[in-house]
Amino acid sequence: MDKTAIRDAATLILLRDLPDGPAVLMGQRGKSAAFMPGKFVFPGGxxxxxxxxxxxxxIAPDVQVSLTQDSKHTPTAILAAAIRELWEETGLILGTPGTWHDAHQGWRGFAGTGHLPSAQGCAFFFRAVTPAGRPRxxxxxxxxxxxxxLASDPDDFSRAEDELSHLQWVHLAKARDFDLPFITQVVLAELTAHVNGTRTDAGVPFFRNDDEDRLVTRLGGAAVL
Structure with a gap:
């Protein structure tokens, strides 16, 4: 496999209202990881x-439509990947009670909890391409x-695999104090605007990384940054 080829991926931003303000779930990648070593990130892969x-x-109808745009993967595949990565990296279940007898490889542990994956309340929020020259x-x-x-305790990470360490709910107001990838900083800025009610609804931001200006456009729209 060509490790420099662009692979399609999905990331889950989990937002939680805490008594002292909104927070997002993040964890730290291993310092020896080939991709973003030591950085705090959202679950994804x-x-x-x-x-x-x-x-x-x-799956909401508007999410079905927006995830279909400019994608070789179905909305089901994208949302499933996001939910699976959340499960693998944090042990948290975004699902609804149900029996799943013929679960595929990679999903048997999730199915064993007695849940079917659910995209209830999920929204397509951001899209980004990793810059050229990175190992992945x-x-x-x-x-x-x-x-x-969530169908599980939001503070119970006991079933998580070991890809992310220091799993925690990070307050939005303090998130930028962590060691973050640049794109995560951009997404957090967009998320803060969303929480504050100042985010435009003109379309999903797309950080293309295909020009010197690192232009952010909105899918189906014009440049915004």
Whole structure:
């Protein structure tokens, strides 16, 4: 496999209202990781072939339409990948009670909890391509969901795999104090505007990374940054 080729990926931004303000779920990548070593990130990763066959519940019609735009993957595959990465990296379940007897490889642990993956409340929030010259490159769709839709304890990370350490709910007001990738800083700025009610609804921001100006456009719209 060409490791410099751009792979499609999905990231889950989980937003939680805490008594002292909104927070997002983040964890730290290993310092020896090939991609973004030591950085604090949202759960996410590459879309797997099996994700397209997953019975994702409750996909909103507008999300179905927006995730179809300029994508070789179905909305089901993108949302499934985001939910699976959340499960693998944090042990949290974004799902609804249900029996899944024929779960594919990579999903059997999730199915074993007695849940079907659910996109209830999920929104297509951001898209970004990793800059050229990095050891791994991804075309990532960022999906936003509220922690209220979790079917598990939001503070229980006991079933998480070891890809992310220091899993925690990071207050938006303090998130930029962490060691973050540049694109995560951009997404957090957009998320803060969303929480404050100042975000435009003109379309999903797309950070293309295909020009010297690192232009951000909105899917179907004009440049915004």
């Amino acid at each position: 590459a879309i797997d072939p099996n994700d397209a066959q997953v019975p994702v519940q409750a 490159r991804f075309d990532a769709r960022f999906v936003l969901a509220a922690a209220d839709h």
